[in-house]
Amino acid sequence: MSTTEPGRTFAPPAFDNVEDERQHRKIRLAAGFRLFSKAGFDEGVAGHITARDPEFPDTFWVNPFSLHFSLVRASDLIRVDHEGNVVEGDRPVNRAAFAIHSQIHQARPDAAAAAHSHSVYGKSLSALGVPLYPITQDVCAFYHDHAVFDDYTGVVLDTEEGKRIAHALGDNKAVILRNHGLLTVGQTVDSAVWWFMTMERSAQAQLVAMAAGPLVEIAPQSAAVTYGQVGSEHAGWFQFQPLFDRIVREQPDLQD
Numbered sequence: 365m366s367t368t369e370p371g372r373t374f375a376p377p378a379f380d381n382v383e384d385e386r387q388h389r390k391i392r393l394a395a396g397f398r399l400f401s402k403a404g405f406d407e408g409v410a411g412h413i414t415a416r417d418p419e420f421p422d423t424f425w426v427n428p429f430s431l432h433f434s435l436v437r438a439s440d441l442i443r444v445d446h447e448g449n450v451v452e453g454d455r456p457v458n459r460a461a462f463a464i465h466s467q468i469h470q471a472r473p474d475a476a477a478a479a480h481s482h483s484v485y486g487k488s489l490s491a492l493g494v495p496l497y498p499i500t501q502d503v504c505a506f507y508h509d510h511a512v513f514d515d516y517t518g519v520v521l522d523t524e525e526g527k528r529i530a531h532a533l534g535d536n537k538a539v540i541l542r543n544h545g546l547l548t549v550g551q552t553v554d555s556a557v558w559w560f561m562t563m564e565r566s567a568q569a570q571l572v573a574m575a576a577g578p579l580v581e582i583a584p585q586s587a588a589v590t591y592g593q594v595g596s597e598h599a600g601w602f603q604f605q606p607l608f609d610r611i612v613r614e615q616p617d618l619q620d
Contacts, residue, residue, distance in 0.1 A: 376552055376601055382419040389415040389476070390425055390438040392553035394618040398611050400481055401433035403561065411481030412461035415553050416469055422446050424469055426462075428455035437620045446470060467526030468533065468549060475549035477556035485568035486546035493542050496566055498582040499573055503566040504590035505559070505599070510536050516543035537600075538563055554608070555600030562603070 379385040393415045400406060400413070411433070414424040425441045427433070442453030446469070448462045468478045489496075493514055496506050513532035517525065529547070533539040537559055538548040546563050550556030573579055582590065593599070612619065 374602070375598075376554075385418045387438065389418065389553055390441050391619050392557075392608070393425055393441060393477070394436050394438045395608050395611050396479065396553060396557040397427055397433040397436040398615055398618050399557065399561070399607055400479075402611070403483075403564070405481040405483045405560075405564070406433040407482045409458065410460075412458055412465065413477065413479045413553070413557065414461065414465040414469070415477045416475070417443060421473070423451060424465060426457060426465065428453065429458040429461075431455070437618055439620055463523050463526040464529055464547070465526075467523055467530040468547075471527075471530035472533070472535075472549060474551060475556070476551050477553040478547065478549045479556045479560040480541075480545065480547040481560070482545045483560075483564045483567075485571060486540075486564050487544060488571055489567040490540050490542050490544055490546070495540065496563070496570060497579055498584075498587040498590075499579050500566065500569055500582075501590055501594065502562055503569065504582065504587050504593075505562060505595035506538055506566065507587045507591040507595065509591065509595060510538040510540065510563075512540045512542065513544075514542050516541075537595075550600055551597050552601050554604035555597055558600045558604040558607070561607075 393413055396413045409430050412426055414426045417423045423443050423445045425443050427436050428440060428442050431440060442450050442455055442457060444457050444462060445451050446466045450457055465478050495512050496503050496510060498504055498507050511532050511534060513529055540546060546560060548556050548559035548563060550559055
């Protein structure tokens with residue numbers, strides 16, 4: 365690696381070789397799972413975060429099926445191709461992870477990572493079939509940059525359904541899957557994980573505000589300006605850095 369760790373800089377690192385870049389993504393991915401577990405985003409075997417391999421971009425790294433988020437280490441991750449074959453690692457893949465993420469990665473070559481789980485507030489908001497409204501500074505990160513997949517046909521085990529989700533996502537950083545939950549993407553693992561975490565908190569804030577009374581939305585011009593301040597790819601990457609530092613300090617084994 366040619367720069368210091370991102371937690372000590374103001375920009376994502378550059379790499380001297382693909383092996384360093386791969387290991388960096390895998391450690392970030394393991395950290396994402398540990399953070400999801402601490403946040404309560406784990407529910408049985410549901411949920412997955414993926415990272416495109418930097419050398420073989422038609423494959424991605426993902427958590428093994430049934431391994432609890434709190435236990436995931438970089439060395440536990442498996443690499444899967446777009447046909448669902450495990451090409452590196454010796455544990456099975458979650459079929460839903462393959463069906464959704466393979467299509468997301470194919471449709472969005474700019475997305476190095478994608479995150480999805482059945483978080484409480486995300487799936488609660490998804491049951492309403494509504495988007496996130498610009499009611500707080502934080503949620504403006506998704507202003508005109510998220511979509512609603514307005515359908516539900518059961519557990520996603522079919523790549524055709526994954527294609528429909530990818531189509532609904534479009535060029536956005538996030539999509540609300542009706543009656544299902546949230547999904548986010550990023551140009552780094554860091555940003556994809558951060559977008560999910562802040563989207564979940566935004567869903568919580570919206571549900572609380574809707575229960576309390578009429579919403580007062582931020583004016584469109586101000587929401588657009590705020591989006592430029594908090595919704596950029598760099599902003600998403602940077603917001604993740606303190607969380608990464610914290611989880612590595614607490615759980616250094618995730619790097620194994």
